[in-house]
Amino acid sequence: MAGKVATKPRSVLIVGVGGQGVIMMSKVLALVCQRHGLQVKQSEVHGMAKRGGGVFSHIRYGETVSSPTIPKGEADVLLAMEWSEGLRWLDFLRRDGGAFIADTKRIVPPFAFRSRKYGSQPIYSPEAPREVMEMVGSGFALDATKIAAELGEPRAANTVLLGVLSTTLEFSADDWREVIAQNVPAKAQEANRLAFEAGRDWADASRASTMEDRLRELPGRDELAAEIAPKSVQFEITGEWCKGCDICVKMCPERCLRLNDEQIAELANPEACTGCRICEWLCPDFAIRVHRVPVLEPVA
Numbered sequence: 001m002a003g004k005v006a007t008k009p010r011s012v013l014i015v016g017v018g019g020q021g022v023i024m025m026s027k028v029l030a031l032v033c034q035r036h037g038l039q040v041k042q043s044e045v046h047g048m049a050k051r052g053g054g055v056f057s058h059i060r061y062g063e064t065v066s067s068p069t070i071p072k073g074e075a076d077v078l079l080a081m082e083w084s085e086g087l088r089w090l091d092f093l094r095r096d097g098g099a100f101i102a103d104t105k106r107i108v109p110p111f112a113f114r115s116r117k118y119g120s121q122p123i124y125s126p127e128a129p130r131e132v133m134e135m136v137g138s139g140f141a142l143d144a145t146k147i148a149a150e151l152g153e154p155r156a157a158n159t160v161l162l163g164v165l166s167t168t169l170e171f172s173a174d175d176w177r178e179v180i181a182q183n184v185p186a187k188a189q190e191a192n193r194l195a196f197e198a199g200r201d202w203a204d205a206s207r208a209s210t211m212e213d214r215l216r217e218l219p220g221r222d223e224l225a226a227e228i229a230p231k232s233v234q235f236e237i238t239g240e241w242c243k244g245c246d247i248c249v250k251m252c253p254e255r256c257l258r259l260n261d262e263q264i265a266e267l268a269n270p271e272a273c274t275g276c277r278i279c280e281w282l283c284p285d286f287a288i289r290v291h292r293v294p295v296l297e298p299v300a
């Protein structure tokens with residue numbers, strides 16, 4: 001929807017977790033606004049960003065803007081890069097026509113697995129995209145990561161979401177294209193260009209479809225529960241990055257890690273590992289990755 005640029009302040013709230021590009025997306029929006037001589041105020045928090053903690057950015061723009069923060073119930077757009085972060089901020093969205101744009105991607109934090117028992121269910125928002133979108137007046141729920149991966153670059157998921165966002169604000173598509181091109185490295189230009197157009201195309205197709213069709217494509221509670229049902233654990237350690245600080249060894253609740261002769265952490269007792277991811281969360285050098293993968297049914 002490219003149209004007359006707003007003179008009354010408009011508010012866009014972008015939320016996600018560390019590393020997803022919330023701040024980059026806010027910057028792109030702010031630069032688009034500035035091309036039209038608008039005043040832009042931005043307020044952001046990214047304290048725990050490196051560890052998958054919540055990150056949010058309030059962006060307000062207009063001819064004149066007095067406050068940088070968006071009061072509850074006054075965001076014209078809430079853009080969530082992670083599903084439960086979107087739910088957490090839903091109260092900030094305007095009830096009379098605010099647009100909710102959400103990536104259905106779910107990043108379950110390690111401490112959500114409170115019981116640590118093998119195959120345990122995490123404490124995570126149970127609300128499924130299908131039921132939330134039914135409630136929200138103007139909603140776009142999409143698997144942006146999957147769309148970006150199909151284009152060959154999963155890290156461009158945030159640009160897919162920018163494509164959707166661009167269809168809800170009054171600036172032209174070319175404004176966005178030019179600002180994005182100026183703000184991504186040369187080697188990522190093409191991937192981001194494709195991702196932006198894919199986001200816009202997805203939004204146009206979504207608007208053209210019926211509510212029933214849109215809801216049918218979204219996961220319900222049963223599908224979500226199945227996603228996090230029994231898992232097997234794959235433990236991965238990058239030895240070059242491990243400095244042998246011993247934190248993971250000391251903090252593993254199951255005592256299944258140790259330092260080897262080269263003072264590098266290793267999984268000494270794989271059977272005891274529950275996949276709780278506490279070691280991954282606490283390693284200061286990002287040397288550990290714990291993958292909880294679905295258990296495959298044996299072929300009969």
Ligand code: SF4
Binds near residue numbers: 241242284
């Ligand atoms: S916390 Fe990280 S750096 Fe420290 S011993 Fe464990 S893997 Fe190595």
Ligand code: SF4
Binds near residue numbers: 272
């Ligand atoms: S090795 Fe890591 S994932 Fe496995 S139980 Fe210990 S802390 Fe949890």
